[in-house]
Amino acid sequence: MDKVGRNDPCPCGSGLKYKKCCIEKDRAAVSLSGDEHAAVAAAIAWLKTHYDEEVDDAIVETYLGGFDQEELDIIHALPPGPKGMLDINIGEWLVADAILDVEGKRVRAVDLALGPGGPLLPAQGREWLKAIGENPLSLYEVQHLTPGEGLDIKDLLRIDAPVVKVTERTASKSLVKWDIFGARIARRPDGYVLTGAIYPLDRRRPLECREEILDELAREKTVDDEIYREVVGTTIADYWLEQYTEVPQFPQVVHASTGDPVSLTVDHFTVTDWDALTAVLSAQPDVDGDIDEGWIRFEPMKDQMRRSRASLTKKSSDTLEVFCPTLKLADGARRWLEKIAGTAIRFKAREIVDPMSPKAMAAAKKSPREEIPPELKAQVEREFLRRHYERWPDEPVPALGGKTPKAAVRTKKGRQAVIDLLKDFELHEARKARGGGGEPFDFGFLWERLGLEKE
Incomplete structure (x- = not known):
């Protein structure tokens, strides 16, 4: 968006010039945003300088406590985009929720930063640190949005909480209605904003996350603010990071007619007598085709319908290929063919391809299609x-x-x-x-x- 000039019409639609309307408010917002970022950065730096070991323990044991070493290695090696987001999320968690073990006492990190001896911060910066600590992390569902301006979001963990209107220029351009994401909100003088930490999730994942959080909270005998923040914050972080640490599981494809797992199977046979093989296949009541077009072994169904069980194709002067969509059908086809063909064929080799394997997916090609207006x-x-x-x-x-x-x-x-x-x-x-x-x-x-x- 182009920068608005002092003498341009104000974007708010008032009809006044920008300098006579919203310029001071926007300047204050920019200044406040700078103080906010500076305050968080200063607090994090101060905590790491004065309580480095305690900070590391809190991050490793609490925020990342649900991951084993192999998963932690993946997290530490994240590409720049997710890694930058992780640094922001951990930093905000540290100053908003983290509890440090200091000389045997459990102390909120933000209380240390705002207490005596803490970093020198401007008044607006101190107020911002207090503001982001007021609300815990939560799961929010987008109810309505105006791209480039803001969102109406509903807290999915606090059912009775009202829908909140937040000012958010960046996220409102990428989100759509019904998106669910992890975030924290804070109140400014002119309304609510997202605080900076963001946990983007596919819709099904946060719904599962919500159920796990509610179940875990229900199992707790008492739920104070510390327990609530730890359960909610770490569970949302776990679900977000698991998107990067989980090994992709390809879904198992099942053959519609048999219910067996699909394994694309090709058996290769050496043919010693094509005439004998052709004759015996022509005599089978459940086989259609010829040596030029190939043969199909079918299974009768209702209403004169039938479905293929195996296809047989001459691939070279001495090779026959038999294709079946499942291992069970392939084993049956091999026994059947060896029984009826006798010495006219000899089994040579079998190829099996999982249709959802990376190799098969990479090899799949789109069939050419005509362009449709x-x-x-x-x-x-x-x-x-x-x-x-x-x-x-x-x-x-x-x-x-x-x-x-x-x-x-x-x-x-x-x-x-x-x-x-x-x-x-x-x-x-x-x-x-x-x-x-x-x-x-x-x-x-x-x-x-x-x-x-x-x-």
Whole structure:
């Protein structure tokens, strides 16, 4: 955004010149922001100078206490972007929540920094350190946003807390409605702001994080401010950092007709007599094809339908390849072929590829497609989504335990599960629209049909 000149119209829309309207307020905000950053940096530097060992112990044993050495090595080797975010998050945790063990006494780090002998700080800097310590870290859901200006956010750990409007120019440009993230808010004279620490999470991860926090707090006999801050702060940090330390687990793909894990299997056979092999395959009632096009062994189904069990292809003058989508089908196909073909073939080797392995994913190529005009593509996609979601309330959904959304909303737990799914849908559409332009698909008709209100 271009810098506003003193004589330009004020961006607030008052009709006055900038110098006659908001210039002093904006200058104060810039100055305050500088004092805030300086105060946090000075407090951290002072704590590390005077309580270096205690600070290190708190970070290692509390903030990073849930990770083993291998995971810590990954965390310490994070690339510059996440590493910079981690430094900010740890620094804010230190001055807002950390408890240091000083000569056998547990003392809040911020009390040491603000106490006698602490660093020299301007008044605004001291007030900021107090402000960021007033509220613990929490999980916030975006209810509404104006990009470049601010957000309306709801605290998911304090159900009765009102929606808070925060001024936030940067995050409001990247977030979308229903995003959930870990953060801390602080009150300024002109309203609430995010304090700087941010824990971006995919929507499903913070929902799991919320449940773990609430369960752990429920197990505590008493929950004072110190326990609450430690449980909430470390759990959110754990879930955020686990995104970097977890080894990606590729989902297991299951064959639709058999329920067996998909393992793309190719058996190679040496053929000694093509005439004999061709004759015996032509005589099989469950085989179609010929030597030129290849053969398909099929399984009859209802209504004259059938599905493939194996495909056989001549690859060279003396080689036959037999492809099956699962190991079980491949083993059956090998036994069947060796029985009917006899000495006409001889097994040579087997290839197996996991369809979700990095090798398979890297080798996968997109098939060439004709370019579709963007307007037509958007229209077709919207019509498809409309038809699909028209039926959705009446169809069993695995994420709802096999219940239909209409049935699920009859209970409190099921109602919340349906709401979370609808938020997932809207979040996905909003991100897709932001990335590729256009308008997100409107799921409002589903909320209405299911009698739900957007919280």
